Amino acid sequence: MTAAIPELDAPVPATLPVGVASAISCRGRCRTGGRPLAGVTLRASGANHRAQWLPDGQFWATVPVPAAARPGTIALEALVRVAGGPEERLPLAEIEVVAPPAAAPASGTAAAGPETVFVCMATFDPDLALLRAQLESLRAQSDPAWVCLISDDCSSEHSFDGLLELVGDDRRFVVSRSERRLGFYRNFERALSLVPAQAELIALCDQDDRWHPDKLAVLRAALPGATLVYSDQRLVTAGGRLLRATLWHGRRNNHTNLASMLIANSITGAASLMRREVLDLALPFPEVAGYQFHDHWLGLVALSLGEIAYVDRPLYDYVQHAGAVFGDVTQGRPDGPAARRARGARRARRGARREARRAAYFYGYLPRQAQACAVLARGGACIAPRKRRALAGFIACDRSAFAFAWLLARSLRCLVGRNETLATELELAQGIAWRWFEAIRQRLAARAGRLGEPAPPPALDAFSQRRLRRWRATL
Incomplete structure (x- = not known):
């Protein structure tokens, strides 16, 4: 048995x-x-x-x-x-x-040349007014060499019909509808999988932003020598009112440090133009626990393979609306004078802290470890030795005291203005420490005959990344 x-x-x-x-x-x-x-x-x-x-x-x-x-x-x-x-x-x-299926050339892409930019858009039940503005801003590009591949994530019939009506008979747009709901991570993967084999340049596009007329032209001009280029962005309301003239308020931008990129993404997909080799290494997207972000994975692949360039001015308007809200980042204090309630609140906070540290390990550290492993497995000798060492060092953080100390020390970079990760290292290190102490606790419990059943997976939102959420809440 x-x-x-x-x-x-x-x-x-x-x-x-x-x-x-x-x-x-x-x-x-x-x-x-x-x-x-x-x-x-x-x-x-x-x-x-x-x-x-x-x-x-x-x-x-x-x-x-x-x-x-x-x-x-x-x-x-x-x-x-x-x-x-x-x-x-x-x-x-x-x-x-x-074996990968032989992809037939989509209508409108067969005549595309090597200089054509394939713009990949992922849609799901879009706000049709915002989608109209996005499509019109794409049509208004000063660089005319583009084709837009739209992967729709099984939107409602009303939304999909609206999308088709807005595209009309413009053959520069190719619409493909998924048979089932994928979620935005897999839908962007699907959009990128529609890119034909002859494509050399790929851009990403959201369904509700507005591009400046020179966006593609400026990104194309800045790409030589880089695997990916991205720009700053303005933050605006749906009505066009300016909220912020730059994304990088309160946080340092980063496009050179691979460890920082792995720990906290700074690449926005809709701001980017990339080369074919990034796509070839990135597909298929890895399956990792917790929240999955396509632009984090693509930025990590691009920086592993080469250099990333940055255009230090906004090239599009990032529209803030209800669907972009990250939620409240404040926490209330337990009220009431009773000592019993205060003790209960303290116990609840201790339990929440344990849950947060467990989630930081399983939804924070381990997914990044898996991404680093995937990049190394696929990139191999194409990745520079110093970058391979950075990835390998992060992978070792939950097994090596030296690597753990390196991760913990990185959280101090904020003190000298290098706050591109917003000290996310500290939360990841707390998660790793939970794993070590939990192993000791369980071994002692097993010896005493008091070992319980395995805990269920932590709540997905228990890994809060408090500093990153606070920064996002200011956007």
Whole structure:
């Protein structure tokens, strides 16, 4: 009889394309019948990868998967050992390696030349007035060499009909509707997958902004020597009233430091123009826990491969409206004079802090670790040695005291004006510290026979990134 039954908390990708390396983020738990877990190793593509684990049955790992030369199946297995028992080899999941479909040229793209910019727009139930303004600002570009690929994320019939009406018979726009709801991260991935093989230049576009007439021309002129270029932006209301003349109020911009880029993104997708090699390495997007942002992944890939250029003036208006609100960043104090209520409030705060640190590890540190692993797996020798060292150093932060100290020390950069990460390192370090202390706590509990059931995954919004949220709230 099997002593442990491993299961994943979230599915791994169902498919991977032939010829593309990746890194699979795995997190799950073992049902062990009340006995402490004593070790987990994950196996894929003939290689073993040591997982991290806790005695209550939780385990997790980022598993590098080398590029497969032909279609087939990757079996993901867990080598599990329960206290007092032998190691067992148990199935976890299967990933199909598939040949990428031969994409037929979309209408309007066949005649596009190497200088054509393919503008990828992701839409979902857009505000049609804002969408009209965005499309008209694209039509008004002084650089005429562009085609716009629109991936609609299964909008309502009313919204989709409105989109088609606004596009009209303009053959520079190609509209493709997803059969199911993907979410903005996967919808941007889908939009980028529509880019034809001959494309050399790719831009991203939101559904509700307004581009300045020279946006594409200025970005194109600034791109030589860089893998990606992006600009500043104005923040405006839906009615066009200026809220802020620059995005970088209260936070330092960054387009040169790879570790800072990994820790806290500074690239806005809609401000960017990139080269084909960024797209080739970025697709397919990795599946990571927590909130997923396409522009963070693309910026990380671009800076890993080469240099990023920056145009220090706004080239579009970023429209602020209800859908862009990040929520309240303030927290009220517990009221009432009763000591009992005060003690309850303190207990609640302690519980919230523990939950926040747990979430900082699982939704803050581990997703960034998985992104770094994916970049290294795909980029290999194309990444400069110093950048490979930066990525490898971050990956080691939850296993190496030296790497952990480096991460913690980085939070002090704010004291000398280098606040591009807004000290997010401190929250990530608190998450790693939680993981270490939790392992000690559970081992002691297991020895005392008081080990409980594995905790469910933390709430997604428990990883608050307080300083980053406060900065966003000023936008």
